[in-house]
Amino acid sequence: MKEIMWLVANSLRSIFLNKRKILAYVLVPLLGIFIAFLAYGRTGPTYLQTGIVDLDQTAISKNTASFIGSLNNVKTSKLVESEVKNKISSGSLDCVIILERGFSQAIMNGEKPEVQIVSIKGAQVTSYIKAYLNNYIGNLSSLSTAANGDVTVFNTLYQNYQESKYKVSTHSLKDTSNNHDMTIQTIGFLLMIMLNSAGGLSELILKEKENLTYFRIMSAPIDGKQYVLSNVIVNMIIMTIQVVVTLTVMTKGFGISAGVPFWEMIGVMMFFSLVSVGLSLVITAFATNSNSASALQNLIMTPTCLLAGCFWPVEIMPKAAQKIADFLPQRWLLDTISELQKGHTLSSLSLNLVTLLAFALVFFMIAIYKFSRNNNVRSFI
Numbered sequence: 001m002k003e004i005m006w007l008v009a010n011s012l013r014s015i016f017l018n019k020r021k022i023l024a025y026v027l028v029p030l031l032g033i034f035i036a037f038l039a040y041g042r043t044g045p046t047y048l049q050t051g052i053v054d055l056d057q058t059a060i061s062k063n064t065a066s067f068i069g070s071l072n073n074v075k076t077s078k079l080v081e082s083e084v085k086n087k088i089s090s091g092s093l094d095c096v097i098i099l100e101r102g103f104s105q106a107i108m109n110g111e112k113p114e115v116q117i118v119s120i121k122g123a124q125v126t127s128y129i130k131a132y133l134n135n136y137i138g139n140l141s142s143l144s145t146a147a148n149g150d151v152t153v154f155n156t157l158y159q160n161y162q163e164s165k166y167k168v169s170t171h172s173l174k175d176t177s178n179n180h181d182m183t184i185q186t187i188g189f190l191l192m193i194m195l196n197s198a199g200g201l202s203e204l205i206l207k208e209k210e211n212l213t214y215f216r217i218m219s220a221p222i223d224g225k226q227y228v229l230s231n232v233i234v235n236m237i238i239m240t241i242q243v244v245v246t247l248t249v250m251t252k253g254f255g256i257s258a259g260v261p262f263w264e265m266i267g268v269m270m271f272f273s274l275v276s277v278g279l280s281l282v283i284t285a286f287a288t289n290s291n292s293a294s295a296l297q298n299l300i301m302t303p304t305c306l307l308a309g310c311f312w313p314v315e316i317m318p319k320a321a322q323k324i325a326d327f328l329p330q331r332w333l334l335d336t337i338s339e340l341q342k343g344h345t346l347s348s349l350s351l352n353l354v355t356l357l358a359f360a361l362v363f364f365m366i367a368i369y370k371f372s373r374n375n376n377v378r379s380f381i
Contacts, residue, residue, distance in 0.1 A: 007230035011204075012237065025197055025238050029246045032189025033254055036182040050129065051079040051087055051096040060104035060140070063162065067136050068097060068129065088120055095119035095126050097133070108154055110144045113137060180341045183250070183258040187269075187337060188310030190246050191330050192301065194239050194276045199297040201235050202280035206290040228371070232277055239273040240266075259341040268336055268346075271356040275329045278363025285370035304328050329359040 015021045052065045069076040079087065079096060087093040100114035107113050115133065117126050143161060147154035205228070243266055250256045258265055283300065287293035307321055308314070308330035314322055325331040336352040346353075 004226050004230045004233070007227065008233050008237075011230065011234045015234075015238070024200075026241060026245055029190050029193045029242045030249055032186040032193070033182075033246065033250050033256070035189060036185035036256075047073050047075045048125065048128065049092065049094045050074055050076045051084065051093045052076050053079050053081050053084060053096060053098040055081065055101045056099050056103040058104040060107060060158070061099045064099060064103070064133075064136065065097075068133065071129070071132055074129065084118055088118055094121055095129065097129065107137065107140045108144055108147075108151060110141060110149070112141075180259055180338075182256050183260075183341070184334060184337065185311075186246065186250055186256070188305070188308075188330075188334060190242065190269075191272065191308075191310050191333065192305045194242060194273065195279065195301040195305070196297065197238060197242065198235050198273075198276035198280035199283060199293070199301065201238065202231060202277070202284045203287075203290050203293045203297075205231060205284055206287060206293055228281070232281070235277045235280070236273055239276060240270070243269045243273070258337075260337060264340070264346060265337070268333065268340070268353070271353055271360070272329065272333045274360035275333075275356055275363065278360045278367065281367035282363050282370070285367045305330055309334060329356055332356055332359075 015025065050068065052068060054061050054065055065076070065078075068074065077093075081098070084096045084098070088096060096116075096118040098116040098118065100116065103113045103115070115137070117130060117133075119126050139161070140158070143157045144154055147157055247258070247262060247265055247269075251258060251262065260268075279300070280297075283293055283296045287296055305311070307317075308325050308328040309317070310330055314325050314331065314334075317325070332352050332355050336349050336356075339349055339352070340346065
């Protein structure tokens with residue numbers, strides 16, 4: 001045990017005395033936060049820019065225009081009819097509502113008033129306003145029906161409707177989906193960095209064999225098993241630092257709420273740390289030198305991160321690619337975090353955690369088998 005701790009301390013010392021390694025292992029993972037913040041952080045409430053052409057110029061039409069302006073996330077501006085085509089084609093307005101002449105008279109007569117909604121962006125833009133406007137006009141038509149054609153009665157009912165005493169209080173719920181998207185984006189980038197960091201640290205085994213450092217270490221009372229175990233411990237320490245630093249900066253520095261308790265998130269990430277170390281050892285076991293190890297890392301790690309949805313939602317990928325993603329550990333980790341954000345408990349996601357452990361166990365077993373079968377001078381165990 002003493003020999004292992006010495007190897008671990010020596011490896012950590014060489015890492016933290018090297019500024020480039022500190023940058024690569026500790027600071028580079030923070031780039032994921034900046035990318036996520038640039039992608040999602042500036043999104044705020046969007047407003048529907050709406051122009052209103054009031055050709056009727058009556059109290060009812062003016063109140064209707066005021067009603068449209070009072071809708072949430074709608075900004076209105078008054079126009080004349082000649083400006084409509086230019087404003088719509090230039091994109092300065094999303095839609096224009098035209099209240100035709102006779103709008104008020106049609107309502108008082110119990111008829112459907114003529115209202116035009118002009119837009120080149122289709123129902124995606126107009127459906128929101130159209131739904132509220134139809135409901136408002138429907139209420140006025142009900143007043144007209146109750147008045148039974150009596151203008152005096154209608155005006156009285158309409159005035160009471162406008163000055164109604166009842167109040168409706170509304171409470172807005174905070175939209176956390178933006179924070180959740182930023183969290184997934186940050187974690188996705190962190191997964192790739194963790195895989196590459198584990199690969200780089202395990203690749204040191206091959207580099208130390210190439211420069212004969214390994215054989216000098218083996219001349220001491222240290223065997224190959226202790227040497228590899230110390231590398232695993234160093235890997236886990238570095239990745240724990242990466243996870244803690246990244247989550248701390250994300251939550252405390254940028255104020256991004258992950259929607260998952262801090263320590264619970266770290267615990268879940270530790271499962272993936274084991275997967276990363278296991279995979280890096282498999283690559284090291286099958287590689288003949290450090291160059292081939294680097295090539296294998298590039299061939300395996302980046303493409304699997306792309307397929308697993310580390311950089312974009314997996315739902316936008318083709319169905320065939322989504323099925324492939326189900327066989328990747330990154331997908332299981334991201335799915336676990338997404339489910340935790342939805343309110344599921346960690347115990348209800350035991351299948352996800354067991355699956356991640358199974359990935360790690362398989363990788364470690366393959367690496368151990370390959371190391372034990374390696375009979376050349378590069379043998380570790």
